[in-house]
Amino acid sequence: MIWLASLVALPPFLAAFAGMLFGPSLTRLLGARPGSRPAPLRNGPALIACAPIAVSFVLSAIVAFAVWRDPGERTGMRTLIDTGSVPIRVGLQVDGLSAVIALMVCCVALAVQVYSIAYMDGAHGDGDRRYSSYAAFISLFTAAMLLVVYAGDLLVLYAGWEVMGICSYFLIGHHWEDRANSRAAVKAFLVTRLGDVGFLIGVIVLGAGAGTFDISAIVASAPDLPGATVTAAALLLLAGVAGKSAQFPLHTWLPDAMAGPTPISALIHAATMVAAGVYVVARLYGVFVAAPSALAVLGVIAVVSMIGSACAALAQDDLKRVLAYSTISQLAVMAAGLAVGAKSAAVFHLLTHGAFKALLFLAAGCVIVTAGSTMLAHYGGLRRGMPITFLSMTAGLAALAGVPPFSGWFSKDSIIEAAQHSALHGGESAPFPAPSAAHTVDVPIGIAWLVYLGLLVTVALTAAYAMRTWLMTFFGEPRGTYEIRDPSRLMSWTVASLAVPAAILGFFGLGASELRPHPGASLLGVLLLVVGAGAAFLVWNRDPALDPARALGPARRVFARAFFVDELYAIAVVRPVKALARHVVAFDKAGVDAAVIGAGRGARRLAGILRVPQNGNAQSYLTGLLAGVVVIVAGVVIFL
Numbered sequence: 001m002i003w004l005a006s007l008v009a010l011p012p013f014l015a016a017f018a019g020m021l022f023g024p025s026l027t028r029l030l031g032a033r034p035g036s037r038p039a040p041l042r043n044g045p046a047l048i049a050c051a052p053i054a055v056s057f058v059l060s061a062i063v064a065f066a067v068w069r070d071p072g073e074r075t076g077m078r079t080l081i082d083t084g085s086v087p088i089r090v091g092l093q094v095d096g097l098s099a100v101i102a103l104m105v106c107c108v109a110l111a112v113q114v115y116s117i118a119y120m121d122g123a124h125g126d127g128d129r130r131y132s133s134y135a136a137f138i139s140l141f142t143a144a145m146l147l148v149v150y151a152g153d154l155l156v157l158y159a160g161w162e163v164m165g166i167c168s169y170f171l172i173g174h175h176w177e178d179r180a181n182s183r184a185a186v187k188a189f190l191v192t193r194l195g196d197v198g199f200l201i202g203v204i205v206l207g208a209g210a211g212t213f214d215i216s217a218i219v220a221s222a223p224d225l226p227g228a229t230v231t232a233a234a235l236l237l238l239a240g241v242a243g244k245s246a247q248f249p250l251h252t253w254l255p256d257a258m259a260g261p262t263p264i265s266a267l268i269h270a271a272t273m274v275a276a277g278v279y280v281v282a283r284l285y286g287v288f289v290a291a292p293s294a295l296a297v298l299g300v301i302a303v304v305s306m307i308g309s310a311c312a313a314l315a316q317d318d319l320k321r322v323l324a325y326s327t328i329s330q331l332a333v334m335a336a337g338l339a340v341g342a343k344s345a346a347v348f349h350l351l352t353h354g355a356f357k358a359l360l361f362l363a364a365g366c367v368i369v370t371a372g373s374t375m376l377a378h379y380g381g382l383r384r385g386m387p388i389t390f391l392s393m394t395a396g397l398a399a400l401a402g403v404p405p406f407s408g409w410f411s412k413d414s415i416i417e418a419a420q421h422s423a424l425h426g427g428e429s430a431p432f433p434a435p436s437a438a439h440t441v442d443v444p445i446g447i448a449w450l451v452y453l454g455l456l457v458t459v460a461l462t463a464a465y466a467m468r469t470w471l472m473t474f475f476g477e478p479r480g481t482y483e484i485r486d487p488s489r490l491m492s493w494t495v496a497s498l499a500v501p502a503a504i505l506g507f508f509g510l511g512a513s514e515l516r517p518h519p520g521a522s523l524l525g526v527l528l529l530v531v532g533a534g535a536a537f538l539v540w541n542r543d544p545a546l547d548p549a550r551a552l553g554p555a556r557r558v559f560a561r562a563f564f565v566d567e568l569y570a571i572a573v574v575r576p577v578k579a580l581a582r583h584v585v586a587f588d589k590a591g592v593d594a595a596v597i598g599a600g601r602g603a604r605r606l607a608g609i610l611r612v613p614q615n616g617n618a619q620s621y622l623t624g625l626l627a628g629v630v631v632i633v634a635g636v637v638i639f640l
């Protein structure tokens with residue numbers, strides 16, 4: 001089993017290098033004329049991009065099926081690196097959690113690669129000359145996420161964690177000639193790096209405290225470690241989780257990352273990067289259970305992120321930014337589930353979210369290609385000319401809002417039920433499975449109620465912005481002059497295929513008792529869903545030509561600017577750093593550069609003086625020589 005899991009990450013890893021090295025050559029070899037527009041359907045880069053991911057998808061499905069047939073944890077060590085203190089075990093770990101997440105990663109990555117063949121060919125038929133590098137970075141991105149998922153050692157996990165950050169930088173800034181794209185890439189890189197500093201220190205603290213970086217051993221020994229060590233490590237890990245999963249206060253990079261190609265948004269938001277943070281908390285859940293204060297901090301971060309981002313999504317004018325803030329909010333829902341002990345429900349929501357968020361971003365790409373714009377105000381009435389996109393996106397938005405019986409309803413309802421149980425039972429959660437025994441998470445009663453009420457508010461807000469997006473995109477009168485039609489079959493049918501898991505994936509959780517719908521929580525959730533969606537519909541129905549967000553009044557500007565967090569960062573961080581940089585530059589010129597330049601000028605002056613006797617005149621040299629001899633002789637005669 002372990003050797004098979006190791007093969008899952010290998011094909012996309014090899015594809016990344018093959019695409020970089022041989023992609024352009026294969027394009028010419030397979031018939032593309034030099035200087036002509038690339039033909040991705042017929043060229044080598046598309047084959048290199050899709051075939052290895054398809055192989056990984058099949059292998060990950062086999063691994064998942066084997067784990068389902070014979071549950072349990074399998075570990076394997078490839079090599080042991082002796083560091084002189086804590087050894088590094090380069091190995092893998094396969095269990096139910098890693099198996100299903102790896103399957104989701106491969107599924108979404110395959111859909112993105114196939115979709116990108118047509119999408120990157122260009123909405124206006126102009127192609128993309130950098131398609132080879134684009135596809136190669138997606139393959140490397142996928143391989144890095146699979147390494148994170150299957151890693152059995154924290155440092156091995158960290159290696160994949162950092163490679164993902166590098167790949168996200170290159171993919172977000174793929175069209176680097178546009179200044180907005182390059183700035184978004186730099187912002188994503190810097191903000192996530194800030195969190196990764198804490199994450200790395202947390203990994204080192206855990207490894208040093210437990211005497212090993214082996215994940216299973218760390219989780220097993222967490223209850224026996226000193227409380228200060230576990231708490232410090234858990235809080236430091238949360239810094240990296242907040243950065244990667246775009247949680248407050250390190251969430252600001254994700255909406256700006258929408259400047260990148262839409263398929264990259266789907267990959268980052270659904271299966272990689274942002275999913276990695278939630279996955280790490282679930283993988284190291286025993287550590288967080290041993291540090292209740294860290295779970296309390298996670299709960300507070302989750303509530304702020306889920307409500308704040310949902311409000312921001314409600315007022316966005318850009319379709320992709322609506323989905324970006326939606327991702328932040330839904331990841332916070334997962335974090336909230338983990339904070340109240342609902343590990344299984346949180347992971348289940350991670351899976352369903354991967355399905356419907358990939359669907360929504362790729363469907364949004366279809367709309368954007370057709371309309372030539374990302375702005376909601378430029379859409380309207382698209383349902384008649386884009387039936388495949390309309391039905392698919394309807395399924396995705398229904399799953400996002402939690403409409404029964406779409407997948408998001410099952411997973412979100414499970415988290416709400418767990419939060420309700422924790423709030424009503426003094427902060428106690430239901431037992432969750434652990435390697436050795438069943439543990440319960442003791443959550444402060446105030447945090448439990450805060451999480452529960454935050455989830456209920458988020459349900460209503462999510463329904464409202466999902467309904468607003470649906471109505472403004474597909475209903476009313478067309479607000480553009482473009483031809484309304486579904487894009488290429490490769491794009492539209494890829495989107496349609498993702499609508500299937502978005503619609504039915506929730507039913508696969510019925511086998512677990514903790515994931516089954518509960519009447520009380522389900523009824524309350526559906527009621528809030530109707531309230532939120534109904535309010536958005538009533539406002540829109542008054543005048544379908546206007547944006548329903550107008551009902552927010554003065555709050556709309558605050559929501560649209562995401563509570564001015566970016567502006568606060570500009571005042572508190574960006575401007576002081578720029579001012580300090582200006583002073584550093586001035587000091588460098590007046591101090592360091594002046595000293596260097598002054599030394600150079602002094603050397604030149606001294607050299608000018610010293611070169612006076614070295615004028616190249618042989619007669620002068622002979623005269624000096626004779627004068628010196630005369631002086632020496634005179635001195636000898638006089639003094640001796």
